[in-house]
Amino acid sequence: MMIEARGLVRTFKTKRGPVQAVQGVDLNVADGEIVGFLGPNGAGKTTTMRMLATLIKPTSGTATVAGCDLAKDPVGVRRRIGYVPQSGSTLPEAIAGDEVVDHARLYGVDKKRAIADGRRLFEELDLPGLWRRQCKTLSGGQRRRLDIVMGLIHDPKLIFLDEPTTGLDPQARANLWEHIRGLRERGATIFLTTHYLDEADALCDRILVIDHGRIVAAGKPEELKQQVSGDGVRLSLGDAENAPAVTKIVEELPGAVAVETDGDVVGFRIPKGGSVLPSLLRTIDAQGIELNGVEVHRPTLDDVFLTMTGRSLRDDSETPAEAQKEAAA
């Protein structure tokens, strides 16, 4: 097991009294997994990650990270992990290659090897010819990949990525996802935080959904989606008069929930929507009701989040207290 955490709690002192940013998190990450920590801003993602990366001490709880005990051997943890912070890790005025080499040397890597490894990583992460450039002259995506080079330079077994694609344009994001997938092929385990649903969905083997400092759901993206909401189905009738009859048919379907009528459209959710559809359509047809269209959509992680927390991730509305928590972190 690459990460094993039990009962992690972190309390911050604020002017308005103590705030519990993380309220008892248990988690396991196996070797070679890409695990995503999904939650809105202020949910406790970054705080949890910073605890696991030895940057802040847990108020209580224990963890073993990359084989070392977090409390007893933080230096051992540091040797074995790479951490790519949200804020970046290089000075704008500094030369990219210099920052990488100095960073490597703080891990005890000798200069020659640091240069060789650094240059190779620049190639691998698609930063050719940028070794002697000032960091501030790089684009957002390049700067982010440079941060990843910094995090990888000592060849860590476990890599923490905090909001890796925040602030990048869609193309740069897709490109970075490719690189993150590539890291796994090097044999690394990846633990990342994100508040983007598509990112968690596209990148992660397993997702931990966190809200208000607690993990509210965990599993493979597909499992989470299936277990929580079922598929969404929308039937367009063309004639609103038929809506009550269709609603009645739908309500009799086993497993159908959240049946709603909006004009000539009847919508509902049902597990495995694709497989119940044929018989449903036959039933409707048998009653002589005509359909204009049928739509089935797979549940999204947003549906999961909505079901688990009663809130949509997309609102992304922070309360001031939560913003303060994150700032204190």
Add this chain to the structure above:
Amino acid sequence: MTVQTLTPTHRPGSVLRETWIVFNRAMRLSLRNPMWSILMLSQPLMYLFLFGPLLKPITAQISQGATTNAYQVFIPGLIVQLGMFGAMFVGFGLIAEYRAGVIEADRVTPASRIALMAGRVLRDVVVLVVQSILLLVVSIPMGLRAPWDGVLLSLVIVALLGATFASLSYSVALITKSEDALAPLLNGIAMPLLLLSGILLPMQIGPTWLQRLSDISPLKHVVNGVRALFRGDIGSSASLWGLFWVVLLTVIGLAVGARTFRKESA
């Protein structure tokens, strides 16, 4: 699971090595952008050229007969001022590094927290000593005469003073993490320190109440010590007190700095 080597409390050798790495990085950055160091030197130079000559006719009076060389009185004040102010504002640079995520990136490495501070402080000390030497060299044609051993010892004092103020500045920078908090704080401290330390004129020429008030400032004793050294009174009580105070300040400054860098939330 593989057997882990038992942990790495830091060997002294590795702390020195890490300090050297951090120092090198900081020095390289300072050399790439020397504007700041040049600006910091321009202030004492202006004092030297535009204020120093005013002291010439009253040297005997303000030094109470100890010397007739105006620059023996004035240059010690200027290099102490350089040591203090040059180092006092280095915290701004650290806040810039913090914002860029560099401090965080440093802190996830296994490097000793002390080395992360010491390397930066060492860079500041080197910059200050070079600035002081430049200032001294420029003062010679202006009329400065002073014994070399006293001057050398004075440079050591400037270095220690620089280390003190640099660590304190880094400490406050890491705690506040905000230029907006750091600027008024530093200015609030700098002004009374400057006025009460007899940097521009010796406090001995002031009224008794002001002299007593200035006794509170350890820097006054440091300036007096450096003035004694510039006169060649190396074994005098003034120079010994000056050395005593600067060593004490250095111990306190470095201890505070080290403590802040070790603290988890720093």
